Amino acid sequence: MGDIDPGALGCLSINTAVADYIVTSAFQIQGMNPSKKYAVSFFGSLKYPDSEITTYSLCTAGYSTVLTSVTLKVGSDALNNTNQLAILSGVSPQPDGVMYITEPPSTVTALDARQPWHDPWEMFQRWKTHPMVRALLAGGELLKAGAKTVPEGGYWSRPKSVGAGFLIVGDSGSLLNISRLKGIHTAMKSGLLAAETIVDAIAADDFSESSLMKYEERFKASWLHTELYRVRNYRQRFKSGFYLGGLLSGIEYLLGGFGKKPVPIAADYQEMLPQAQASSRPTAPAYDGKYLIDKLTQVYHAGAIHNQHQPSHLKVVDTSVCATRCREEYGNPCEHFCPASVYEMVDDGRGGKKLQINFSNCVHCKTCDILDPYQIIEWTVPSDAGGPK
Numbered sequence: 001m002g003d004i005d006p007g008a009l010g011c012l013s014i015n016t017a018v019a020d021y022i023v024t025s026a027f028q029i030q031g032m033n034p035s036k037k038y039a040v041s042f043f044g045s046l047k048y049p050d051s052e053i054t055t056y057s058l059c060t061a062g063y064s065t066v067l068t069s070v071t072l073k074v075g076s077d078a079l080n081n082t083n084q085l086a087i088l089s090g091v092s093p094q095p096d097g098v099m100y101i102t103e104p105p106s107t108v109t110a111l112d113a114r115q116p117w118h119d120p121w122e123m124f125q126r127w128k129t130h131p132m133v134r135a136l137l138a139g140g141e142l143l144k145a146g147a148k149t150v151p152e153g154g155y156w157s158r159p160k161s162v163g164a165g166f167l168i169v170g171d172s173g174s175l176l177n178i179s180r181l182k183g184i185h186t187a188m189k190s191g192l193l194a195a196e197t198i199v200d201a202i203a204a205d206d207f208s209e210s211s212l213m214k215y216e217e218r219f220k221a222s223w224l225h226t227e228l229y230r231v232r233n234y235r236q237r238f239k240s241g242f243y244l245g246g247l248l249s250g251i252e253y254l255l256g257g258f259g260k261k262p263v264p265i266a267a268d269y270q271e272m273l274p275q276a277q278a279s280s281r282p283t284a285p286a287y288d289g290k291y292l293i294d295k296l297t298q299v300y301h302a303g304a305i306h307n308q309h310q311p312s313h314l315k316v317v318d319t320s321v322c323a324t325r326c327r328e329e330y331g332n333p334c335e336h337f338c339p340a341s342v343y344e345m346v347d348d349g350r351g352g353k354k355l356q357i358n359f360s361n362c363v364h365c366k367t368c369d370i371l372d373p374y375q376i377i378e379w380t381v382p383s384d385a386g387g388p389k
Contacts (some may be wrong), residue, residue, distance in 0.1 A: 303389030
C-alpha cells in the first residue's frame, strides 16, 4: 500500500453483522497532494460505557417461510425479565410463489436477563420448539449461522465520536434505532457524514479534533440525529416492565420524546444475580443436529477460523478468579452466555478446575467483554484477522 502520511489517517469504526475484520484501503483524490495516500480503516467495535444496554442477535439464514414478522413470548414471567421476547422477521411471499427474504430470520434476547445461567443460544433453540415456529421452519435447511451483540442504549450511550485522527460511525457509535431494531440506514448515513468530513479534512490537511468536529456538527443537523433523539429513552423505558415500558415508549415516540436527560439504566453485567439468588435453570432442549443446533455446529456454520498458533485474542486478566470467586458466586456464566463454547472450566489435574479458552471457536460477538460480571475479559482483534466468514 506504500507509505501513508500518519496525519492523513481517518479511522471509521463500524461493526457489522457479518464479521469484524480489519480492512484498510488506500486511495488518492484528484486535486490533492499526489505524493500522499490516504487510508480509511474499518475495525471492530468499542466497549460501551455503563449506560449502554446491549442485546444479542442470533441469526440463522436460509429458511423458506411464509411470514412477514411475528413476535412470540417465550416461557413466562416476561415482566420480570427472566424470559425474553423472540422475533422472527423479514420473509414475505411473492405472487409467483418465490419467497423473498428481506433479512435473516433471527432472535434478539437482552443481556440484562439477570440469570447467571442465561444462555441466548439455548433460548434460540428452545424458541424454535414453539409449535408455530416449528411449523414455519419445517423443511428448512440451515445455511449459515452467527451471533453478534447489538447496541441498544441509543442516543444517550453514544461514545465520543471524534478525536484527533479518528471518527466513530455505525454500531460502534451506538447509532442503532432500537425502536425499529434497524441500523444499516443509520450506519450508512453516519458513513456519508464521516466521508464529507474527511474530504474537508484532506482539503485542509488538518486531521485535528477541532477539524473533525464537523462530523458531529453534521450529525446534529441531519435526520439521523432527529430520528435517534426521538427514541433516546426507548430501551430504558422497558426497565419498568414489558407492558408499562411499551406504553411509556409509545407515548414518548408520539410526543417526539421528552426529557433532556437520560433515564438511568445499569450496565448488563451489573444486572446479573448471584447464583444463590437465581431461579432454577430450565432443562436444555434435545439437540438433533438438524433442526435444534448445538453451539459447535453453529461455529461450523459460522465459518469461524483462527490460526491456532497465534496468542489468544481473548484476554482474561486473572484466570484464578474464574476457578474460585466466579465459580462460587455466579457459577461461571461465561460457559452459558458464549454462543460458541469458547470458555470451558476443565479439570486442572489437582482436583480443581481451570479456565480453558477455545479461542479458535470465537464468532466475534463480544458478549464476554460485555457480560462478564467482573469485567476481566477483553476481546481484541486476532492477529491473523480470523473469525466468522
